[in-house]
Amino acid sequence: MITELGVLPTAEFGHFALILALCLAIAQAIVPILGTLFNNRLWMASARPIACGQFVFVAASFICLVALFLGDDFSVRYVADNSNTNLPGHFKISAVWAAHEGSLLLWVLILSTWTLAVAMFSRTLPLDMVARVLAVLGLVAIGFYLFLLLTSNPFERLLPFFPGEGKDLNPLLQDVGLIIHPPILYMGYVGFSVAFAFAVAALMAGRMDAAWARWTRPWTNAAWAFLTVGIALGSWWAYYELGWGGWWFWDPVENASFMPWLAGTALIHSLAVAEKRGLFRSWTLLLAILSFSLSLLGTFLVRSGVLTSVHAFAADPARGIFILMFLAMVIGGSLLLFALRGPTIARTASFGWVSRETFLLGNNVLLIVAMAFILLGTLYPLVADMAGWGKISVGPPYFNLFFVPLVLVLGVFMAPGSTTRWKSHATDTLIRPALGIIAGSMLIAAGALFLLAYPFNLLVFVALTVSAWILLWSCRDWWQKSASSQGRLLGAKRLRGSYYGMLLAHIGVAVTIIGVALTSTYSDERDIRLSPGGQVSIAGYDFLFKGVVDIPGPNYMARTGRIDVSRSDVPRNNDLSRSDVSRSDVSRNNAPVTTLQPEKRYYTAGGQVMTEADIDGGFTKDIYVALGEPLAGDAWSLRIYVKPFVRWIWLGALMMAMGGVIAVLDKRYRRLTVRAAQADTSAALKEGVGVSFDAD
Amino acid sequence: MKPARKQRLQLVIFIVSVASIGIGLAVYALRDNINLFYTPSQMLAGEAPQNTRIRVGGMVVVDSFVRNEDSLDTAFEVTDGAANIQIQYSGILPDLFAEDEAAVALGYWTSEKIFKAEEVMAKHDEEYTPPEVADAMEKAHQATDKNAPGLH
Known part of the structure; x- marks a missing residue:
């Protein structure tokens, strides 16, 4: 099957489908607009079927590229540059969008998917609006098709002399993420x-x-x-x-x-x-x-x-x-x-x-100001380079300096903002609860710091207060809006999806702020040198380095380290023999937590080295271990991090996204x-x- | 003035003032937080400031890499083809760091003509050389050409 695919001119099919998709995009951009100008309903109505056709051809083109990767057709330059026969199958598929040409093809595929979605779910829209919207999407698509075909054709062949083996996918990108x-x-x-x-x-x-x-x-x-x-x-x-x-x-x-x-x-x-x-x-x-x-x-x-x-x-x-x-x-x-x-x-x-x-x-x-600062910091090095002011880079301190206060101010206004009424809101009905909520938020923030036994830090305290402020306002707002004469359950049910979406997204912001504040401030990060049998105590955990063994992988050779992690409630001396005592003897003060196996991978095709960290993830903290470099003897340098609440950053982001989805529904x-x-x-x-x- | 228009004017004034305060702060912060890039030649010629965070880059000189046996302290030299400087760094180097490959370091230039790095970046994949390093090598190459025209 795979060899037969190699015989078929798959690359030419894909290239041809792409050109046809471009032609349809041109039609999609022109015909419906002419329809709106001359009030011709047939021309306007043509937007939908043309959009479907465009999708079919770009999807066909994309499938051809996937087939080329799965069939290891190294006569195609893009495949030869980004794949290898030993690459696992799922990475062959993801290699399609690993580099420039393929990711652009993915771009237009997704653009035409959105276009198709608009064409399908726009029955409630007036026809002239559908025609204009699809025409504009067609115009955007033309730009990207031309870009692909003129400067970045993924189907270009390396003929007549093509390599027998591909260069392999950049190991950094060989990952499920x-x-x-x-x-x-x-x-x-x-x-x-x-x-x-x-x-x-x-x-x-x-x-x-x-x-x-x-x-x-x-x-x-x-x-x-x-x-x-x-x-x-x-x-x-x-x-x-x-x-x-x-x-x-x-x-x-x-x-x-x-x-x-x-x-x-x-x-x-x-x-x-x-x-x-x-x-x-x-x-x-x-x-x-x-x-x-x-x-x-x-x-x-x-x-x-x-x-x-x-x-x-x-x-x-x-x-x-x-x-x-x-x-x-x-x-x-x-x-x-x-x-x-x-x-x-x-x-x-x-x-x-x-x-x-x-x-x-x-x-x-606030959001646009934050965006403008980031834009300035991102483009400034480019402008400076072009203007000859020297090669510069803008470091994270610049971005944090603005972004952190802006987000905190945003958080302060976000919570009461979502409870106020349109047009005008009586000021005292806002100020009175606000005073109580401020006091409550500060108490919660101080209590949280105390319970987690973290040293006091003003910025963290402010961030936690803002998060608690958002949570308390959200709860209060829900409590008031769900009140109903027929019982709270019915009242809560009657609130709309978009309201719950907003609530969830706002709480997500609070969760992310908590995660960022606690991780940035209270992470314990050490780069350390350990010989097999060596042990180190970090943030209440003992890390015992057992050494490194070689384990071959599909397209790489791995050197896998082993680190036993146990809890050390009582600070002890680095007494190696004690850790080797059988587990039953280990008191509660030294309970085993996990064994981490970080890897160093040496990829055979390109000779690259990759570090694969091993993480013991948890709701309140991550234990993160990565191998550094082999040092003299059997010693290694290791990165050992204990990062509290780091997962809350992504949890909050997922809640925001969920909120968006609920609002859509x-x-x-x-x-x-x-x-x-x-x-x-x-x-x-x-x-x-x-x-x-x-x-x- | 109509109330709606008056409110709009107030809004515009509000937005303009917030924006200008913001821009002022941005320029101020940018000045403090940009890291200029210097080549080893520029640094030895005394063009680089001391006690300011800057970046330096070049190719890591073959056989210049030394490591302390008990700690994570390392030292190596980088060159742009015309001059070498020593970089000291304590910590774990990136996977793609190697002698005769490009590296960029972020840190401070000291009076002992040693660069104390806080961070070392190596090239990202096999194909890629940081543009600053490529540029620096190119410049140093041209300079040597000018000084010794007979050699080429």
């Missing part, structure tokens, strides 16, 4: 193209109303949820795979995914105002354009090789210039459209200083019919504000 991290991250990145397409469509039509916001919200929430999980996975992967236990480096590539996330978070919140109150309209459109532009910028930063970073791939200026031009066209074009049509959409209405609008505005300002987004949406549109236009369908 890397199988799922890029697709999910791209689902988020590319998902913002839908919000972008909706925004451009609204500008083209000169029409933006509550119904528009209601259509856009679930798509934006879905993309945002994917991006959240994608970023969390990336952070998690860096934590256990890069071998030095960090979970966020403010690396330009991380920033590239974090900036659209911040803009997208702002967008989600301003969409709420646009839907419920009909305000912040042009700002919302701008945010939708910004979110997607930042996604494109991220792609440019990562894919053009302009960055000096741990993710730097091979540089190729032709690619960089193409993306830069594409970026300029997308951002410039959409901003020009915004400048021309934006004023027709803007609407002013007044709201009280203490109101949900004000809090959401604060949210937007809210029934009210599906209840609408075309007629209801149109009725709402006209009502909104008459009243000058958006009308809510909901009884609240």
Whole structure:
């Protein structure tokens, strides 16, 4: 079977399918728009089937590339560079998106998946809106198809002399986390193209109303949820795979995914105002354009090789210039459209200083300011390099200096903000509970530090207080809103999915803040030299190094260390013989916890060395051990870390993403019919504000 | 002024002032937190500041790597082809650190002409050389060409 695949011109099929997908994307961008201009319903209606066709061809192209990898066809340059016959099968599939060309093909596949989803789930949308949205998505797709075909064709052959064996996949990427991290991250990145397409469509039509916001919200929430999980996975992967236990480096590539996330978070919140109150309209459109532009910028930063970073791939200026031009066209074009049509959409209405609008505005300002700081810190080295100011790098202290206080302020306003009313809120009904909650939060924070027996640290105390503040406000808000004459259970059931989504996401923020604060401050990290039989005590644990043995793997040779971890409640001298006493003798003070087996892998094809940390994960702390280097004799250098609450960082992120998903599933987004949406549109236009369908 | 318009003006003033405070802070923080890159030649020529966190990079000189037998202290030299400097580092070196390969170190340049590194970064995969190092080698190469035109 595999050899037969090699005989088939799979690469040519894939290449050809890609060209056909480009042709369909061109049709998708042009025909529906002409339909809206000449009011031709057939042309407008063609958008959906064309989008389906485009998906079919790009999916076929992608499947061809997967088949080339599974069939070890090293006559294709991309396969020869990134695979090897000894590579396990699941890594052969993930190798498809391990480098530049394949990850771009994944990009367009996901773009066309989102396009297909819009085409399928847009029955409630007016036809002209569907036509415009799909046409804009088609335009974006054209850019990426051209990029693929002109500068980064994954199907290029190495003929007539091709290697008999591939160079193998970069060992860093031979990991389960890397199988799922890029697709999910791209689902988020590319998902913002839908919000972008909706925004451009609204500008083209000169029409933006509550119904528009209601259509856009679930798509934006879905993309945002994917991006959240994608970023969390990336952070998690860096934590256990890069071998030095960090979970966020403010690396330009991380920033590239974090900036659209911040803009997208702002967008989600301003969409709420646009839907419920009909305000912040042009700002919302701008945010939708910004979110997607930042996604494109991220792609440019990562894919053009302009960055000096741990993710730097091979540089190729032709690619960089193409993306830069594409970026300029997308951002410039959409901003020009915004400048021309934006004023027709803007609407002013007044709201009280203490109101949900004000809090959401604060949210937007803080998020965008945070985003701007990160953008500045990320681009400054590039600008300095181009301007000849020298080669510089911006370190994590810069980012932490701004980001930490901004997030804490955001947390302070987030909690009461989600309980305030639209238009105006009586100030004293906010201040009175706030005083009690401040006191309660400080008590909880102090109590937590005391119970965990951590030394006092002001920043941690503030962070815990803010987290407790968010939790207490959320609980209070739920308690009040779930009150019902027919009993609390019924009241709780009557609250909408989007409300529970918001609650969960906000609690997720608190959980992440707790994790970040405690891990950053109370982690015990040691780099240490140990000989077999050597022992060290760190953060209440004894680590006994048993030595290293060689174990062969499928495409590498592993040297596996063994470290016995036991609890040492009582600090003892490094008395080696005591640890070898049979387990029954070991008192409760020295209970065995786990045995960790970190590895050093030597990959045979490329000769690379990889560190595989071993982690004993737990709800309140991780014990992290990685092998450093072999030293004289049988001694090794070891990294031994005890990291409290580190998992809460990702747990909180998952809660945020879950919140987004729950909000997407809210029934009210599906209840609408075309007629209801149109009725709402006209009502909104008459009243000058958006009308809510909901009884609240 | 209409109330809505007045509120909008207040909002704009609020946003502009927050943004300008932010930009001021950003510029201030950037100045303190950027790490300039120097080549070994520049450092020996006295161009690099002392007691400021900077980066230095080059190829690790063959046979220059020494390790203390009892601790994790290491020392090695890097070169840009024209000059060598010694780097001292205590800790675990990255997997791809090796002699005759590129490395970049972050740390402080001391008066004894020794670079005390807090962090050492090696190249990331087999193909990749940090652009600063490639640049530095290129510059040093050109400089030697100019000084000794007959040799080439």
